[in-house]
Amino acid sequence: MSDHAANGHSDSFEVRILRQDAPGESSYWERHRVEHEPDMNVISVMQRVAARAQSADGKPVAPVAWDCNCLEEVCGACTMVINGQARQACTALVDKLLDEQPAEIELQPMQKFPVLRDLVVDRSRLFRALTRVKGWVPVDGSYDLGPGPRQSRTEQEVAYPLSQCMSCGCCLDACPQYTKIELTPGVDESAADFAARQEQTHDSAFLGAHAISQTVLFNSHPTGKVNAGERLDVLMDEGGLQICGNAQNCVAVCPKEIPLTTSIARAGRATTFRLLERWFEK
């Protein structure tokens, strides 16, 4: 208990959490007081909050819901808005956060995705975008195709950073051009109909930096580039690359430091040539 006092932190600190009980319901702020322990991250804060199940003024409350999985910043599940910026809870260290903003730690769910409960959001639009751009290399067949072509060292060095994307959604949450889409199921609408309607809406909305970067990754892959034209056509469909407004927040907030804006510019060049190809080569 003496080391954190030396750091200038008091024995406990306040966490302000934006809560929401169910999809579509209104959100509300709730304060929680957490005892300070050495080397805490926001995940351990959430564990203490859940264990205490009491707001700062002593009122018993339902434990705050949140998502997490790997605890080492490779899965993206615990992404939330911490002190106003989208990032992973597992690598958000409490002592650092209190140094930057001593009064309290502020937690909000991601702002661009529908809230399921408290800090848990539905990121299905993010994954749908990867399906839209065909973010894979199709190699399945009825016979052995043998080893694929070799990638040169330089190609590997360009591709590897792009392959580190963990689909956390920070780039989307920080993007001023990626706006929230939240649909509510109709009274007589079946779950399947609602899911289909949601998918259709997502398909004409902005893809986002992560999907653009994955397109560039698979279009530069020696086998993946067979489908390069198809993927570029998706980037040129409604809600494609053209929505990007070059605010470049994506690259600034990416926890994996993926050169997203370089990918966006490369996709810009590729689609420029694709446009010429469509007009003058067909």
Added chain:
Amino acid sequence: MGSTESSTFLERNEFLIRRLHSLAGLIPVGAYMCIHLLTNASVLDSPGRFQTAVYQIHSLGAALPVVEWGFIFLPLLFHGILGVVIIRGGLPNSGAYRYTSNIRYSLQRGSGMVAMVFILWHVFHMHGWFHTAWWLENVAHPFFGAQFSPFNAASSAGAALGSSLVAILYAIGMLSCVFHLANGIWTMGITWGVWISPAAQKRASFVCSVFGVGLAVVGMSALWGMKTVDQEAARQVEHKMLEAKLASGEITEEEAEEKSAPHAAEAETGAAQAESESDTHTGG
């Protein structure tokens, strides 16, 4: 994908339309603004030099409105109206994410909106939007529009910029346009895939900044030169030039009357010309 049966023409051609919006910002709109500011800056040489440039533009005659609408107004309206649609599609967050490029994103939208309002007013203030007699008499002139007279170019522009408030509004509007173009060229280079790596984007950003500062200097000089022009002296030069054009038959009396400042003839004749000439003017 996305091209369901219910999608509209605009949605299906979103990519192409956005690229045309990007292109139109540079060619012809941005290019026109550079020429416009450089031409106006010629007033710093002399009001006569500026008047010569205006005569050159008006030598297009009947083709002038076609060129103006085809290369200036329609692309500008397209760029502006689509710009509003684009602005409505985004949600600036430079308060929460205070990165330089994000602040520039917000400024690009802010300057675009200022530029649109300014240009609409500027074209009304100087040219009145429409040239029919009824409109000019009942709308343009009562609301301080149509102040510019092509054949009294420097003197009428100087008079239109007489009030300091007007000049300040012009400076704000013009600088918004210049920022919007300089920053727009930088984002355009990324959009079309000209500068790709972060290092290249940084170099391009520097070049665009230098261009922007340079154009701002040209624009401010033009504004200053126009505001501080000696209107009386300018009028005399303009009158002499008009007389010469009339004498050579290059322009007609009708055109001269339409494109000269109201009462310009009287003021000039009073100042410098012989009375006999004044008779021919009132007679004609």
